[in-house]
Amino acid sequence: MFPSKLLTGALLAAASVAALAAQAPQAAPGAAAQSPQSALAPAASAAASFVPQAPEGAEPAVPGPTPPGISQNAEDDTFMLLREAARQDDAARANAIASRLPSYAIPSYVDYYRLKPRLRDAGEDEVRAFLKRWNGSAIADRLRNDWLLELGRRRDWANFDRELPLFVRNDDYQVKCYALLSRLAKGEKIGKEARALLVNPSGYGEACNALLVAAAQAGQLTQEDLKAQLRLAGETNSTGPARRAASLLGASDTRAAQAVDLPALAMARGIGKTAAEHEIYLVAVGRMARTSIKLATVALKKNAHKLSAEERAVGWANIALAASIALSPDAWEDWKLAAGAPLSQDQMAWKTRIALRQGDWKTVKATIEAMPSAQRDDPTWVYWLGRALQAQDRRTEARRLFEQIAEQNSFYGQLAMEELGQLVTIPPAAKAPSAAEVAQVAANPDLQRALKFFALRLRFEGTREWNWGLRGYTERQLLATAEFARQNNILDRMINTSERTRTELDYTQRFPAPHDELMQPTAQALGLDRAWAYGLIRQESRFIVDARSGVGAAGLMQVMPSTAKWVASKVGIGDYVHDMISDLRTNITLGANYMNMVLANADGSQVLATAAYNAGPSRARAWRSTLSAPMEGAIFIETIPFPETRAYVRNVMANATNYAAMFEKRPQSLKARIGTIAPRGASILP
Known part of the structure; x- marks a missing residue:
């Protein structure tokens, strides 16, 4: 002390x-x-009430937590060794360690860590036996996620399509790409959905890269789509996707890799003759701008006469993005030169931000309105679009936008409230959960498993089990669960759980001191x-x-x-x-x-x-x-x-x-x- x-x-x-x-x-x-704050939380359903039901093969409730980080017994130490062996994909070691835990408090995870390292070699019957035994549990959904990735890798679309509707969380980016690949294999039109999904090259992995190639080869992604993919790969420093997009455009994948990784070398090789080679050169200009805006500007101007008007605008957009992130005083002029360029979502966001710094509300409005709907609906851009409309004396339209987000207790929700003439206040507290309400949720085996994991300092697993246990809860049950978290001194879960309510509010749970x-x-x-x-x-x-x-x-x-x-x-x-x-x-x-x-x-x-x-x-x-x-x-x-x-x-x-x-x-x-x-x-x- x-x-x-x-x-x-x-x-x-x-x-x-x-x-x-x-x-x-x-x-x-x-x-x-x-x-x-976990990104694991599934949205609570609107079920009127929920009493936890033990899934098939249900585990016994585990005792309450010991002080954080202190194992209850030697079996806990063995379990931690098992988890590490599974994380290292050491199947033989995991199997040997698991055999020493025949009656561990959380048998589903012992089974999972025994199976996961050898999932590629496991038979379908063994996987289905696990899913059946632990049906309805968080770890069964986790294994189904793993299994879907394996089925996608095998291109086993029959089994993939059978399992996908049973994947409760359905939040894995790779699984989503495999799902579109499966549909593409059946001859379905998936171009629009692929275009919307393929916006994060750094996270493509095997599944999304395969989707990019297959959709392009099937003619469901256009040449313009592939150019956009090449630009996006450069913007996000993603060499692999840049190589694939360049190849699909008929250009050298080696030169595309150089444009991302060694932009000075790529620019020194020249601009090339084809439209695809021009795109690679512009990627190099954008990458160079992250290091030296001056050198990138010189390179673009030097070859401007060889580029079309749109290509020049793309080059300036690449430079403008780098200048914006650097808060360069030249960024605003660069965006003016980029007029007419097709912009990525990040470029749209930064063009809007620089327009805000300039006080150019007309450009703020135009750029936000040009954003894809999912981006435009973010509270950030709802608020700033409202401010832009307000600056143009379109107050009724602005008010409608502020009202959309004012009830959100967030940064932009609070600012929207003030635009509506309101200040931030603490709403009246809901009736405190009774001891009986807390006891009901405390009996939930998912929450009990979460407590066990928190005691072992396994916050990822604990949070997954906690959030899984909240599915279908009413607002009263959410408040009771937040109180249960308070009683067990798990304040991050108290906050996260209480924040899910919309009408039954308790700010002492949301903002503890x-x-x-x-x-x-x-x-x-x-x-x-x-x-x-x-x-x-x-x-x-x-x-x-x-x-x-x-x-x-x-x-x-x-x-x-x-x-x-x-x-x-x-x-x-x-x-x-x-x-x-x-x-x-x-x-x-x-x-x-x-x-x-x-x-x-x-x-x-x-x-x-x-x-x-x-x-x-x-x-x-x-x-x-x-x-x-x-x-x-x-x-x-x-x-x-x-x-x-x-x-x-x-x-x-x-x-x-x-x-x-x-x-x-x-x-x-x-x-x-x-x-x-x-x-x-x-x-x-x-």
Whole structure:
């Protein structure tokens, strides 16, 4: 534990620490951290009620959790070895380890880890026996996902088509591509669906690459589609798909690979004669622009006379995208030169963002309206289209758009509320779940398995089981399950579960403030906004005390090791060692002090300080340095170049607004909180 004497000294010293912030290290603190909010959650059905029913071969309910990370017995350690053997596709070792677990608490996973490494060699009867035995369970759906991928790889469309309707989650990108391949093999028209699906070359894998080739060879993707695929591959740095698209266009796949990986070499080889070779050259121009906009511009201008008007526009669009991400002052002029080019979704988004920075509402409106419907319906673009219409005095149309998203308690939902003349308030709490309601959901074997996995620190498996168990729940049952999560101190699941309700609301579940006996005095001593601190923690760790990110950020406030050491030296923790970062009191002390430092060096802007906490002070400083005049906070946030940081700042600011409404018990303005971002000559932190 953190020594109380040192803590007192740290808090007293903190008020003068801001002046030392100019010596801060360049490492981003916590926010390269994982996002614990799972993407596994299936939508809850509208069933009127649901009582958990044990599936065929149901497992016994497992006991409640032990403290996180502590195995209950030696069998748990053996189970962890089994899981690792399966992850390494070591079938022989997995089988040997599984034989040592004849009566483990979660037998379905023992069976799964025994079968998964040898799925390619397993017989159909064995797979079907597993699916039958564990029918209705999350792990059976997981194996069906694996089996569908194997059937697709084998091109066994008869069995694939038989299994696909039984795949409950149906959320695997590769499976979706195989599904279209299966239909194509039967002679169906799938071009439109393939065009809509094939937008993420970096995730194509075997299935989607095969779909691209087969659809093109069947004449269901046009030459223009293939050119778009080549551009998209270049845009996403995806060499394999670039090679395939080039080959399908009749061009050299080697030159396409060079355009993506070695753009300077590809440009030096010349522009070529065919339309496909021109496209490869333009990919190289776009890739070069990510490194040197100047060299890319020179190369495009040098060969402009050999290109058609549309090809020149495509080249400028590629440069404009890179210039936009760099927040270059030339980006706006580059987009003007790109007029008439077919744009990717990312290009449309960035053209809109640069138009926002320019205050060109006409272009904002036109570009959003040109987006595909799925992109256009995102709350981001619904809001900005509303603002564009409002700027053109089309207030009735704008109001309709704001009303579409105002009920969403999100960054853009809150901004839409303010455009409608409302502030952020905390809705009346629903009736608290009774003990009987909590007991009912607690008996759900899926949730019990989740608790077991959480006790073993297997959050991925635990989250999968938890979300599976929520299928068909009513809003009352969701509230009761969130309360069950609170009672078991699994606050990330409490938040996620409670956020699924639409009419039965409990914001103490959605926006908890645990450990306030530590946070409140710490924030008070620093003069730090407690609502902002909790808003950041909710985004950083979802209150998982022992959270660890892939880059080493740790604890509730996801503090990076180098940052923790530096801050500790500034607040008087002279005997700080790395393991102390896992202590809750120490983690809050270091994280809160660092927040205060970056805030002081951001002239009090929570937006800039939040961006610095996530992406690092030097990046936040660089983004601010692009400003030549004060900018609306929402526009600055929307034009943060890093997608992760952009979403992070949005979420922290929206969270903080909700926490302020809870703590202060009065309506809050998100617009006032994010304010205006002004230029500054001095650095945020060196």
